[in-house]
Structures are given as structure tokens and as C-alpha cells.
Amino acid sequence: MLYKTGQRTSRLLTGINLKPLEHTLVWLLGLMVASGILSNAETRTDLPATTLYIVLLLMVINLFSISAVIIVALFCMGVLTSMYLYQGGFHSWDWTTQLLHSLAVLAAITFLALRSKQVSDNLRHKEVYMVGAQRLTQTACFGFRADLGRISWSEQAAQILEFPVDARPSVPLLLSRTHPDDLPLLLAGFEKAARHETLIEVKHRLLMPDGRIKHLHLFATPLLTRHGCFEYLGALMDVTASRQAEEALCRAQTQLAHVTRVTSLGELAASIAHEVNQPLAAINSSGEACRNWLSRPQPDLVEARLALERIIASANRASEVTRRIRALARQCDPLRRNESLNDIVSETLGLVRYELAHHKITPQIELAAFGAQVSADRVQLQQVIINLIINACQAMDAIDPNDRVLCIRTWVRDNEAVLEVTDQGPGIASDVLAQLFTPFFTTKENGLGMGLSICRSIIEFHEGRLWATSAAGQGSSFLFALPIRVANDAGYAAAI
């Protein structure tokens, strides 16, 4: 393959695609032409010029290099001048003018031939660079005439599309390779070309005969040809490798986020047990009360019914708690919907309430982002909030329990819903502050250092920002801001 590529490149550089047999034929042809011209040379003074013509002819078909032609041209001029001197031509004015004329003609022909050879060599070099660049960057080029529905493409494009290099390019051929689901995308591109749009960009997939999928990125701009027709010139890139890498990265990030979420749930085990225990205890006491009301000589059915309703309500609460925990523990693809930020925060607080009590922390909650809807994956946002709260709780472990206040606030600012988690811990030194969101950065003995980095990627995935502010000795604040969805986007839900 490499050999073939090199061979093709050198052929391009020499300008001719000749096989050994063809090479011999060209030589024979050249010799036949040469002998034909020689046999027509009327006088021996024609010989130098004739020789030069032959050499130029052979140069045009790339059998002689530029330097060889210059040497032959100088040689011919030298021969002409020597003949002139040898034959005493300087005695005749006619001979002298004839010599000068012949030299001038030889020089002009040589100059013009060399110039055109240089231009064609330059063009060939450029073509070689272009072919090489296309191969290296997996980019091919194509031309398209919308009015004629005529398409042409480079050899690299044929390779990307996996057609034989000599296959005649056509729109149906291109469509036959396009993934059926992406056909409308490509057809929309053709329609844009028919409207003479200035930039056409299409990202679509190819479906290969063996079932492989390739991802293409194609863009084209129009050139106005001499006859007032639009011809599009475009580039075609095979972006399969980068798309696969992106998808693998996304999968790895989702898995990592899931692992850290489950880890945080482990840290919240006591809180969760308490959350589930509370309604169970309520069910227990209401059940006993119900039994007492029914065991009376005169059963009090009204009270018994009320006790039963409390049991049902507590059972519902318990199942709601387990539903939320299961949602956090489950690994599923992110699903963004319009959600109220305040609702998400309130639900999360339910999960960490016991954790706060356990750390003897007084919560101060101010949820002022009334009705602010954000496009969010509920579970992922809960994961971020839990992480910030657990960090804040751990940061306050070292201070006096009376000073342990955790402030959680939400508000709306400049079309963004903002959440702030502030603790009264020791604060964060400026050198640590700079590294907080770096993966695996931790100052804790058993820390993993992934929490904040995952929180930031989750918030960025939600098109938001996450940052921290702190002054040593005055606690720290972690804030995130998410864009607010417009009201008429209520039904928006996107699977990503």
C-alpha cells in the first residue's frame, strides 16, 4: 500500500503515469519523430535547431529535465556559432544576421518551453501536496453543479466512500452510500445548493455494504463559473474516528459520574436509612393505633380510618424515598427536561437532612428562584448538590458545632438560575482554589478528588458554570448558574 502510494506520488511528480511498456513506446515514438525531423533537415546548419526541437519535444513528455534542456540549448547555440566561425560566415553580412536570428529564435523557444515546463511542474507539485494533504487529513474534495445535478470527486473521496477510484461520480451513487436515516440531511444540502446558498454544511453518516457506519462532515461554497453558473467546491472529511472517540469519552464520563454518585450514596447511607425509617416508624405507630381503635368493645371506625390513611400516606412517603434513591443509584443515560431548580434542591435536602443533623449543622435555606425552570437531568443536578453539601459538611467537621451553619440559597440573575452552597469551614487557600476542579485533586486522606471535576462537567453539560469563592478562615461558597428555559419550552425533553 505504502509502495503504491509512493509510486503514485513519484508519477505525479514526473507528471506522467507510465508503465514500463508505455515508457518504452514513448521512447520509440520520440526516436521516430526525431529521425523524421532529422531526415527533413535540409542543410547541416539546421541540425542544432532540429536537435533542440527534439529535446524540447521529449521534455514536454517529461523524458528530459529542465537542466538537460538548458545544456542541450547552450550546446546547440555553441555548435551554430562554431559552424559560422568555421565556415568564415563573419565575412558575409547575410550569414551574420542569419546567425543572430537563429540564436535569438533558439533562445526564445528554449525560454518559452522552459517557462511552460516550470509552470506545469509547479502545478504537479501542488497536486502532489494536495493529494498528500487530503490523505493525511482524511479530507477529500468534490465539485457539484446543482443546475445539472453533476458531481465530481477526488480519488480520496472515492476512497472515503469506498468506491473504486475509476467509478464515475454521480449523485445516485453518493445517495446509495448515505445512511437511510440521514438522507433528508443530504437532500437538504442539495436544496441549499439549488438556492445558491453561500455555505453548505452537512454532517451525515454513510452505511457501508458490510453494515459499517462512517461519519462524514461535508462543507461547500459556490464558485461563479465563467458562464454565470454556480459550481460548488467542497471538502469532505471522514470524522468517524473522532466521533467514536467522543462517544467513548461521553460513555466513560457517564460511567464515572455514576460510580461517584453511588459512592456519595454510600456516604449518605445513614441519612437514607433514617429517611426510610421515619415513615416505617410512623406506619408502625399508626398501625398500632388502628388496632387499638378496632379492639375497643365499640370499635371507633372513624379514628381507625384516619389511622389507616396515615399509614397509606407514610407508605407512599417511604416508597417515594426509595424511588429517589433508586433513581440516584441507577445508571441511565442523562435525560434533560424542564425542571424547577427549587424543587430539585428541596428534594435533595430531604435526602441529606439527617446528614446535616448528624454533623450538627444548622441549615439556612433561602430558595428565591421561584418558578425558575432549567433544562436539567434531575438525577445529575441532585448529584452535584449532594456533592457540594457533603463537601461543606466535611469542611465544617473541624469547627465548633455552634458555628456550623450551612447556607443554601437560590436566586435568579440575568436569565440564569443560581444556586449557592456556603459553609463556615476553614476556607480554601488560593493555591488550592486554583486546582479544585482538576481531576484527582484532593486534600482529604480518603478522598478521590473526582467529585468537583465531575460536578463541573455535569454543569457544563447543562450549559452552565460552576465556580468557587473563598477567603481563608471565612468559609467557602460553591455556586452554579444554569440558563433559564423560556416559558413556551415547557414540553422540551431531550435525550442525550
Ligand code: ADP
Ligand atoms: P474529594 O472530596 O474526594 O477530595 P472533591 O473533588 O469533591 O474530591 O474535592 C476536591 C478538594 O476540594 C477537596 O479535597 C478539598 O480540599 C476541596 N474542597 C471541596 N469542597 C470544599 C469546601 N467546602 N471547603 C473546603 N475545601 C473544599
